[in-house]
Amino acid sequence: MALFEARGLHKRFGDQVVLEEINLAFEAGSLSGIMGPNGAGKTTCFNVLTGRYRPDRGSVRFDGDDITGWAPHRIVRRGISRSFQIMNLFDEYSALDNVVVALPSVRSRSFDVLHAIDADSEAQDRAETILDRVGLRGRERVNVRSLSYGERRALEIGVALATDPRLLFVDEPTAGLGTGATARLAELIQELKRHTTIVMIEHDMRFLFGLADRISVIHWGQVIAEGTPDELRENPWVRRSNLGGLA
Numbered sequence: 044m045a046l047f048e049a050r051g052l053h054k055r056f057g058d059q060v061v062l063e064e065i066n067l068a069f070e071a072g073s074l075s076g077i078m079g080p081n082g083a084g085k086t087t088c089f090n091v092l093t094g095r096y097r098p099d100r101g102s103v104r105f106d107g108d109d110i111t112g113w114a115p116h117r118i119v120r121r122g123i124s125r126s127f128q129i130m131n132l133f134d135e136y137s138a139l140d141n142v143v144v145a146l147p148s149v150r151s152r153s154f155d156v157l158h159a160i161d162a163d164s165e166a167q168d169r170a171e172t173i174l175d176r177v178g179l180r181g182r183e184r185v186n187v188r189s190l191s192y193g194e195r196r197a198l199e200i201g202v203a204l205a206t207d208p209r210l211l212f213v214d215e216p217t218a219g220l221g222t223g224a225t226a227r228l229a230e231l232i233q234e235l236k237r238h239t240t241i242v243m244i245e246h247d248m249r250f251l252f253g254l255a256d257r258i259s260v261i262h263w264g265q266v267i268a269e270g271t272p273d274e275l276r277e278n279p280w281v282r283r284s285n286l287g288g289l290a
C-alpha cells in the first residue's frame with residue numbers, strides 16, 4: 044500500500060473547477076514528480092494534499108490515516124512537510140536561526156523564541172546537522188539576505204526538514220536558478236531521496252526526469268498521464284510538450 048494516497052479529489056474556486064477527479068499515490072522511499080503546463084492546478088493540488096485547502100470531494104490518506112480536511116499544522120505533526128514555490132524565510136536572521144525556529148521543540152515554546160535560541164545548544168546542534176544535510180555547512184551564521192539564490196533554496200528545504208518529515212513536498216525548487224545552482228540542487232535532492240520520500244512539482248524536465256522514480260502529468264485539473272520517466276518519454280502529450288528536447 045502506498046505511503047500517501049489521494050482519491051477522487053475535486054476543488055473549485057467559484058465557477059472554476061481547478062481539480063477534477065485527481066488520483067495520486069506516492070510510495071515510501073520514492074521521488075514522485077508532478078509536471079504540467081502553467082495554471083494546470085499543480086500548486087492547488089499541493090495545497091489540497093498538505094491541508095491548506097479542503098477538497099470539495101475526495102480523500103487523502105497518509106500512512107494508514109485519513110487526513111482529509113486536517114489543518115496544515117496537524118498534517119506537519121503527522122510527518123508531512125512542505126517547501127514553498129515562494130520563499131518563506133526570515134531575511135534578517137541567520138541560516139541557523141531560520142532552521143532553529145522551525146524545530147518542533149523550539150516552536151512549541153510560548154516564551155520569546157529568539158532570545159532562547161542562543162542558549163539552546165541542543166537545538167543549535169540539530170539545526171547544524173540539518174544545514175549540513177542541505178549543503179550549507181560553513182554558512183550557518185550568514186544572514187539569509189546574503190545567501191545566494193541557490194543557497195536560499197537549499198535553506199528552504201532545510202527549514203522543511205526541521206520537523207523530520209517522512210514525506211516532503213517541494214514546489215518548483217529550480218525556479219529562478221542558473222545551471223550551476225540547478226546542478227547542485229539536483230545533487231542535494233538525490234542525497235535527500237535516500238532517507239526521505241519526496242514529491243516534487245517541477246517545470247525543468249531535465250531535472251525532474253533525472254531524479255524522479257515516477258511522474259504524474261496534470262493538465263486541466265486532471266492526471267492525464269503517469270509512469271516512470273522512460274514510460275513518459277514515449278507519451279504523446281509529453282512528446283508534444285517542451286520535453287521534446289530531452290529525448
Ligand SMILES: Nc1ncnc2c1ncn2[C@@H]1O[C@H](COP(=O)(O)OP(=O)(O)OP(=O)(O)O)[C@@H](O)[C@H]1O
Nearest residue numbers: 056057059061079080081082083084085086087088
Ligand atoms: N485561491 C485561489 N482562488 C481562486 N483561484 C485560484 C486560487 N488558487 C489557484 N487558483 C486558480 O487555479 C488555477 C490553477 O492554479 P495553480 O497555481 O494550481 O496552477 P499551477 O499548475 O501550479 O500553475 P504554475 O505552474 O503556473 O504554478 C489557476 O487558474 C489559478 O488562477
